[in-house]
Amino acid sequence: VGEAPASRRVLLKLSGETFGGGEVGLAADVVQRIAAEIAVAVRSGVQVAIVCGGGNFFRGAELSQRGLDRARADYMGMLGTVMNCLALQDFLEQAGVTTRVQTAITMGQVAEPYIPLRAIRHLEKGRVVIFGAGAGMPYFSTDTVCVQRSLETHCDEVLMGKNGVDAIYTADPKKDPDAQRLDHVTYTDALVRGLAVMDATALSMCRDNDVRMRVFGLEEPGNVTRALQGEKIGTSVTA
Ligand code: UDP
Numbered sequence: 001v002g003e004a005p006a007s008r009r010v011l012l013k014l015s016g017e018t019f020g021g022g023e024v025g026l027a028a029d030v031v032q033r034i035a036a037e038i039a040v041a042v043r044s045g046v047q048v049a050i051v052c053g054g055g056n057f058f059r060g061a062e063l064s065q066r067g068l069d070r071a072r073a074d075y076m077g078m079l080g081t082v083m084n085c086l087a088l089q090d091f092l093e094q095a096g097v098t099t100r101v102q103t104a105i106t107m108g109q110v111a112e113p114y115i116p117l118r119a120i121r122h123l124e125k126g127r128v129v130i131f132g133a134g135a136g137m138p139y140f141s142t143d144t145v146c147v148q149r150s151l152e153t154h155c156d157e158v159l160m161g162k163n164g165v166d167a168i169y170t171a172d173p174k175k176d177p178d179a180q181r182l183d184h185v186t187y188t189d190a191l192v193r194g195l196a197v198m199d200a201t202a203l204s205m206c207r208d209n210d211v212r213m214r215v216f217g218l219e220e221p222g223n224v225t226r227a228l229q230g231e232k233i234g235t236s237v238t239a
Contacts, residue, residue, distance in 0.1 A: 007046070007047060008046050008047065008156055008157075008229075008230060009046075009047035009048075009049070009123060009153070009154065009155045009156055010046060010047070010048060010049070010155055010157045010158070010159055010227075010228055011049045011051065011146055011149060011153070011155040011157070011159065012038070012048060012049070012050045012051075012159045012224075012228065013050075013053070013142070013143065013146040013158065013160050013161060014050060014051070014053065014084070014088070014218075015053035015055060015161070015162075015163070016052075016053040016054045016056035016057065016059075016080070016081070016084065017053070017055055017056060017163050018030065018034070018053075018161060018218055019053070019084040019087065020055075020056025020057075022163070023056070024056060024057065025056065025057075026056070026083070026084075026087050028087070028091075031084075031087050031088055031091050032091045032094075033221075034088075034218065035092045035094070035095050035097075036091075037221075037222065037224035037225045037228075038050075038095075038097065038128065038224060038225075038228065039092065039095035039096060039097045040225045041224070041225045041228035041229050042097050042126065042128060044229060046228050046229060046230075047124070047126070048123075048128045048129075048228060049119065049123060049128070049129045049130075049131065049150070049153055049155060050088065050128065050130045051130075051131045051142055051145055051146035051149055052081050052082075052084040052085045052088060052131070052142070053081060053084070053142040054077050054078065054079075054081035054082075054083075054084060054134075054142065055080075056080070056084070057076075057077070057080025057081075057083065057084075058073065058076045058079075058080050059077055060073040060074030060075075060076070060138065060139075063077070070138065070139070071138035071139070074138035074139060074140075075105075075138065077134070078104070078105060078133045078134045078136065079105070079133070081132050081133055081134060081142060082101075082103055082105075082107070082110065082111065082132040082133055084132070085101045085103070085111070085130045085131075085132035086101065086110060086111075089130055092128055092130075097127075097128055098125075098126070098127045098128070099127060099129070099130060100112055100119075100127055100128075100129050100130070101129075101130045101131075101132055102114045102118075102119055102130070102131055103131075103132040103133040103136075104131070104132070104133040104134055104135055104136030104137075104145075105133040107133075111132060114131065114136075116152045116153060119131075119149075119153050120153050120154070123153065129153075131145065131146075131149050135148065140201075141199050141201070141202065143160075143198035143199050143201075144199065144201050144202040146158060146160075146202070147198075147202050147205045147209075147211060148205070150211065151209055151211070156212065157213065157214060157230075158206070158211055158213040158214070159213075159227045160197070160198060160213060160214070160215045161216060161217075161218040161223075161224065161227070162215060162216065162217055162218060162234075163217075163218055163219065164217075164219075165196075165217060166181075166216065166217030166219075166220065166233075166234060167182065167183075167215060167217065167235040168181075168182045168185055168190070168196070168197055168215050168234075168235040168237070169181055169182065169195075169196075170182065170193070170195070172196070182195075182235050183235060184235065184236050184237070184238070185235060185237050186237070186238060187203050187204070187206050187207035187237060187238070187239055188207060190203055190237060191203050191204065197213075197215055197237060206237070207239050210238075210239045211239070212236070212237075212238060213236070213238070214227060214233070214234055214235070214236050214237070215234050215235045215237060216233045216235075217233075217234060
């Protein structure tokens with residue numbers, strides 16, 4: 001579907017934890033700051049697609065432990081991601097960026113349906129495309145979705161923005177004083193060593209399709225712009 005883009009095109013993953021500032025609901029100040037940083041990169045010519053997580057509202061696996069049917073709980077989780085998409089859309093528009101939200105579950109009043117060719121066209125026109133509602137399928141994660149969307153829309157790189165950590169480490173640096181910061185890892189390494197990058201389904205999809213990925217910390221001011229523009233911050237992950 002479509003040709004490889006001439007200018008840099010990236011897919012940014014923002015987790016629910018980012019949107020909630022570690023709590024339930026919306027940390028508007030955080031989202032506003034990230035939107036402003038995205039706007040700088042867009043103005044410099046980077047094509048930006050974004051996948052929003054939803055863990056700040058509901059995670060299907062957690063809800064199912066409280067007695068809900070897993071699939072229905074997962075749909076609740078997916079609906080939560082859409083609220084994050086709309087919040088980010090609003091702050092991006094306020095920052096002067098044209099945006100489109102595309103959801104994997106149709107909801108015509110608030111978003112376009114996911115149409116890959118149309119998403120690519122938006123990106124070519126300099127619009128930021130925000131993907132919501134995950135894959136529209138229970139038992140998937142937004143990490144897996146971001147790999148799939150990046151492949152289908154021909155992104156050059158997947159950028160995993162993280163909270164509380166600025167790169168991949170050999171162990172949790174908050175718990176283990178011997179944890180080493182890694183500049184580069186392979187997907188196989190990440191899978192075998194159980195490194196905190198993304199879930200195993202998403203990692204193996206990256207490995208099988210030769211995806212380029214960078215894991216970086218969102219908190220340092222300017223880091224979102226840097227990652228979008230291709231600065232080698234954090235940890236690079238390759239096949
Ligand atoms: N989800 C799903 N299918 C998808 C994507 C997400 O069922 O394709 C549900 C799942 O219940 C998940 C929730 O939506 O727990 C929120 O997504 P995720 O946990 O990936 O968000 P994040 O961890 O990035 O905040």
